Amino acid sequence: MKTFLIVCSPNHRRRTPQRSVIQRMNRSLTWIRRVQRARQTRKRRSSKGVFMKKWKLKNKKADIEKLSRTLKLSKPFCNLLVNRGFSTPETIRNYLEAQKLPLHDAKELKDCDKACQVIENHIEQGNKIWIIGDYDVDGIISTYILKQSLSVLSDRVTYYIPDRMEDGYGINENIIDAALSDGASLIVTCDNGISALEALAYAKEKDLDVVVTDHHEPVTQKSSNGEELCLPSADAIVNPKQADCGYPFNKICGATVAFKVVERLFQRLKRENPIKEELVGLVAVATVCDVVDLIDENRVIVKQGLEKLASKPNPGLQMLMKATGIDSKELTSFHLGFVIGPCLNAAGRIETAEKSLKLLEAQSPELAEEYAKELVELNSIRKDMTKEGTGRIDALVKEQLAEDPVIVAHDPSIHESIAGIIAGRIKEKYHRPTLVLTGEKEKVKGSGRSIEEYDLYREMADFRELYEKFGGHPMAVGLSMREENILPLRK
Template identity: 50%
Template sequence: IRIIGDYDVDGIISVFILYTALKKCGANVDYEIPDRIKDGYGINENIVKAAYDEGVDTIITCDNGISAIDQIQYAKDLGLTVIVTDHHDVPFVEEDGVRTFISSQADAIINPKQIECEYEFKSICGAGVAFKLIESLYEELSIDKKECYKLIEFVAIATVCDVVDLIDENRIFVKNGLEMLNNSENIGIKALKKACSLEDKEITAYHLGFVIGPCLNASGRLDSAKKGLELLLMEDEEDAKNLAQEIVDLNDSRKNMTSEGVDRAISIIDSTDINNDNILVVYIPDIHESLAGIIAGRVKEKYNKPTIILTKSEDGVKGSARSIEEYNMFEGLLDCKELLDKFGGHPMAAGLSLQEDKIDKLRKDLNDKCKLTDEDLTKKIMIDASLPLEHLNLNIIEELDVLEPFGKGNVKPVFGVRDAKITNARLLGKDKNVLKLKLLTSNNIIIDAMIFNDLEKFENKVIEKYGNEALDNLYNKSNNNISMDFTFYPSINEWNGNKNIQIIVNGIR
């Protein structure tokens, strides 16, 4: 048996689940993960041919395969057994408004999104589908299901990192998986937690999505996704320690390359007439193509405009697009399909490839055809409730914690406060990129407010409303008389056994 996965976290975890479980069942099994640059996404004919040449008789895909019609037909023509496990949408052709769904000739297809599939919850990730297969297999082979449930900590990582809705079964996976991860016996997970300075911290969904997940993803972006998988499979602590550090170093490189790419994109936008466009199309020939999507997302956040970042590839130009709620990126690209070699995606995110001489025309056509208004491009933050700071207490915050884990489909509540009085500001961190404010409540209590992303916006708002001197005083003096509106989420800052209320600011006005 050969398992064919994908190079992102969900793909890596899916392979891990199938590989370890099938080994336990006594199967003769190995795996292959496509190279992001050389192979692209999913199973291809070269991978199928290599499996056939090496005596493999059964292929199992995970987190891919539902759209691989031709590749699976090729495998069947070679006499291979093919099992597809996937969670992506089933491909279709549409004619006169009627959709006809296309199915491959695989021997078995396990995907809750198939029209005929009666499994009620359709939003599990690829690793969740792999887990369900193993759960059924263990039952068929009379293996204790407790062995299967040990895999839930890994399903939790994939569920958060693949950004599926944290509702229903996914919420159960993540809530239980987090408890298991905090006491994980997996040598690779323990090594990665230590390398990320998380060994003494309670692991939350945040750590999965923004610390552990990006490290596993970095191996697939800049090197080989097999390194992330090998870490999870390791049995030697010293080897795991070394590989975990290598993966963390890769992620640090990815962060630096991303930051540099974002700065270059912003510089291009601000120094050219691209700044006047409603849809930003930026060509940076020499950035790593695996980072285009992250950079597009950051640029989109800064300008609140749909953004496409393009970079040079072996056979032309490749890119990634990220959009806002008011603009369907997939339909926008569909309207310009004659300029594109290939594209695919969703309303909020897409990938595309084209020839370099078509870039200017793509930019012009996208902007000419889009109907975005100034209102559409105004960033909006919807609050769940107004919450005066003097009403905050530890009990309220602990009650909010019951709503965890937060993520897509179960987002953190957003609270708002008007005219919060700021008495002092201080920059923190080695890069001075975190801002700590002292806020004075109406009952004369001081509450800390932390700003992690919008430092420049905060400073500009102060200067705009109060002047440069007021900003200088805010950093250098106490008892300033500056007020702003904030959106925030309350949290508890615990230090040396003391618990203090603080707010995490996510919007400034």
Template identity: 45%
Template sequence: MKKWFIRNRKTDYREIAKEFGISEIVSKLLVNRDIIDKDSIKSFINPSYENFHNPREMKDLVKGVRIMKQKIEEGKKIMVVGDYDVDGVISLFELYTALKRCSADVVYEIPDRIKDGYGINESIIDKAYDIGVDTIITCDNGIAAIDTIKHGKQLGMTIIVTDHHDIPFVETEGGTRKNISSEADAIINPKQEDCKYKFKLLCGAGVAFKFIEVLYEEMGIDKSEAYKFIEYTAIATVCDVVDLTSENRIFVKNGLELLNETSNLGLTELIKVTGIENKEISVYHLGFVIGPSLNAAGRLDSAKKGVALLLSDNQEEAATLAKELHELNVQRKDITQQGVERAIEYIENNKMMRDKVLVVYTPETHESIAGIVAGRIREKYNLPTIVLTKAKDGVKGSARSIEGYNMFEELNKCKELLGRFGGHPMAAGLSLEEENILELRKKLNNQTTLTDEDIIPKLYLDMQLPLEKINYDLINDLNTLEPFGKGNSKPLFGEKGVTVVRGTILGKNKNVLKLKMIMRNGIYIDGIYFGDIEEFENVITDKYGIDELNRLYNGNCRLKLDMVFYPSINEFNGRVSIQIVVENFR
């Protein structure tokens, strides 16, 4: 069972509500998400283009744009180098399309996930040189490519980096860290220490969009033309799991509106083939339908297929590419499930249930889905997880972490056992020799300070809310906070001692539990639970006995439960009513 916590930020949310003309509940929800300064609140409430920050404040952005303008005017050959995930594909598509609009002589390249690994490399530099490329601009990569960029500069190339990843560093003998940078002619990344840009959490496509804003201005193109890229930036923003606050919220809120009316042939065909045509496109569809389809090409084929889909101006070609991407994603789902099953079997066979950090080696798992498998295992056991697979050279893997365990820092303590590694607190990638796997598992577990308490799943509630206080106005207020995601989680409320009078199992697969409850004012309200019904039944049986569970299903019980929930609207057969979506119970 999860451990519940109520957020309790000490700020005068009543004063915020009064100043900005919002309800006290919405004010408290904003405060709980650390949205407390006036500019952030204003931008959150009104996520319009006028609340974009000035892109010219980003370090080296104007410099990079002016270099690019000069190269375009001189007719120099330009190459855009992206990456194989959704963010890399979309940021490349945006820059390539914008440079074409500016009449640039431009080509593009994406590394192969298996052969090349992440980001720009020397073989890409050499290929660019061989075809006469004068200038390279990276997107969603390049900040850590110190030696690669040095190689490009030695060949006489001009190189512009646009990226959003953490700044690389070296450790001195005293253990302090010193940031390092490449010899690129312009380095555009809001995370640089001396970058004064107000928002640091853009994805790669967000940084590319900022570049395009200024490029269009400098090239005499109406800046509003850049806004057509917002629908694509929205996809990358959701799929790269950056915080949906400030400018990211502006991208996603407005991008969803544009996507629902998209004129992009490739996206239109992808929406059709994935079965979400005539549905309102939401954050869910970006993160779990469109994004994974674009991602699947980079995992199992070539990410260039995703770029080709977005660039396509031929309906037949777009339909073919969309079908291929969809089929690749179906295949990816199948091999992911196989990978998860292998990982669980490995954990059980190797008696790892007492480990605080799971190091799983399944050589047959496709290395492109190691990160997804690690994420699924992390969710199942709520433990930091590393999934390793057999690669062309040694062993490669991906890591996913939990709150309170800094995966990058912990791997850094084991660097003598590793080849290459990199990442951040919640995720990392690594390589090592096969003979070091067992030692890595031992060292990570011996050095961890994680306790049994730390690995209990945590659920954060925004506030206690009596069910009888729920009404349509409150639900409308909550809807204004959408889209939900990282940094702006769906609000969760709690209530103790809710009286449940009936339970009904619904759904084709019997996987939905409907609960009828009676509120303190004597009025009934429905609740819907999409969790583990068997677990629910076991909890009731263990506490009250099988007879009480039978009475629940027969509709003659008065069961008391504490609940975590989210209020929503249920529309069925033309009837509209308020219901709660039950997230957890005890």
């Protein structure tokens, strides 16, 4: 039997009745019993193979004392910054004073000038230009940036955002046929295209000019010389993740790539983009919502973007902030990622992403208010669907997948539009890479979310023969496949 001794100072004893001391002792004993029960529960769960998240304190090597003196910051704060990867005075200053840094030069993006030349040629010839975007926040904003900016230079610019259910992710042959039927001569992709090898080969066969703007990982294939990049057929490819791209920072989102292209285009034409200030705020929204690292240029963009959103926001976005109860003067990155972003995403998940784009395009307050209220309502529906779906997948993990190092969960009843959200929540709970698949037979689709230590895209790329379509980056992937290939993928 363990004995617990509670020592009170004489003064404290005089002030406190004996009954209070006993009460405190009982509370202490109750707390100790709870801790013991929790430990026993953890041991039981661990023995059954249930995943327990492990916490490890990083202690990267650096001269903390010197950094503290040089930067006039506390040693614990310097240690935290070093653990986050900032180990020199210069990188720490750049991180803490991002608003003072200039943005990187768009000219450093491989093919940026080439892409601008192709676009200029089609504008001069009066040709029709189709912009092909994506249905998430990054894709919607990328589409808006290109459509609105090119429309300053031409009245023959239109856009198409794939339907999540009908088209799936990215450009495909049906979309290309629709562009041809509409008389398009140039296709510009944004936030997609880098992995659309077959679709863009088809576009070139049909004599369409193609400009790809994207930020996702290029397709790789194994060969006798190791891994080789497989780039799509296009007249220009603007993507900082190309191996030979000299851009100094490759972790920007699709909207930033699109912004850089139109920025360079207007520079070349020696013209001012009348909506540039508005676009900076929108790029900040896309940067936060696409969950890219908030370092280097991304940190600069978000800092500047929050200022623009507070002073000169897009009219539709301003109405969405009002509908969600956000004070623009108190706006933070939290509001972008957890309030505004989910509302913009909800349209593409439940109905069509064009509603979010229409909100951004709205010029009258009445129309903007109508779209804003609709997006808020759609997001409420999406929350209910997500809660129910997460519960089902969580139960499946506990019953069948508790010991799997990578969770591959399949539930045909899950709405495919929320598979990525559910994967993210399961990943957070179990701290394991997670794929959530829905649909049946030849029409299984899904999304994956990963942890920092595991490059989900690279690991899954080794099994391309199992997928119909596949793309993404280290922390998130999307795919379609046949139901019969789920078990081989899980193994």
